[in-house]
Amino acid sequence: MNTSTVASTRTATTGWRQLVADWSSDQQAFKVSWGKAMMWIFLLSDTFIFSCFLTGYMTVRIASPAAWPVPSEVFSLSIGGTPVPLLQIAIMTFILISSSGTMAMAVHFAHRGDRINAATLMITTAVFGEIFVGMQAFEWSKLIFVEGVRPWGNPMGAPQFGSTFFMITGFHGLHVTAGVIYLFVVAARLLRGRYETVSDAGASSGKHSSKYQIVEIAGLYWHFVDLVWVFIFALFYLW
Structure with a gap:
């Protein structure tokens, strides 16, 4: 030999x-912490679920014999008696995309070991998420009580519109709500110094990225939720 x-x-x-x-x-595992590896696996499985939902939505919409409602008419707000197309949706999207920025800043401060600023920015991100969910609840109530849209029927056109819309946006809203709770819990633990007791190779060598890695893991989830909304926004509100 x-x-x-x-x-x-x-x-x-x-x-x-x-x-x-x-x-x-x-x-x-493979030089990646279990927490981060498990989050990636969870996000991968969630990607499959959202992909199936959105693919099903596109298939139903293309195959529907009835006319599909026009998004600019369905999702409009009246200001001074004048309907403004997609105004609320634009605000919701801006808020959610902005929350990705505050979450990224939180991860940055966590890597530097600044738990106070990291927690503050996580709380800001969670508040943005709450506003988004609140506006989505208003959108649902308008469709249900004003427009008369139901999961099994729709007076504005194709009956499949209600079922696909409520299922997909509701599933995404559930993810945002879970993310808001997750961020508040992690931020509260940061402020209490819960992760200061973590003792590992990264922390002992002066690197804070491993001590506060939970912030990065939470950030992965939040960025995924924001990314999914981009596809929902494009398919439901712009198509």
Whole structure:
């Protein structure tokens, strides 16, 4: 056996030993913490679900024999007696996209070890999320009580509009609500110094990114929710 073969064998053996050590320690997998790895797996599964929902929506809309409601007419607000198309939706989208910015800043401060600013920005992000959900509830109430839209019927056109709209936007709204609760809980723990007791290699070496990694994990979830809204916005309100 030549030298190169021996070296390759040793490298492969070392790699497998490191993999076994990572998984058996119950702390990280493939040099990624379990918390971050599990969040990525969850987001991947959620991507499949939203993809199926949106694909089903596009299929139903294309195959519908009845006329599909015009978004600029359905989602409009009257200001001074003049209907303004998609005004509320534009505000909702702006708020949710802005929340991604505050969440990114929270992660930045967490990496620097500034838990106060990180928690403050997480609370700001959660407040943005609350406003978004509140505006979505107003939108639902307008469609149900004013326009008469139901999951099984729609006086403005195709009956499938109500079922697909309420299912997909409701599922997304549920994710935003869960994210708001998640952010408030993590922010409260940051302010109480809950994560100051974390002792690991990253924290002991002066790197705060591992001590406050929960902020980055929460940020992954929140950015995913914002990204999904971009697709919902494009398919429901612009198409």
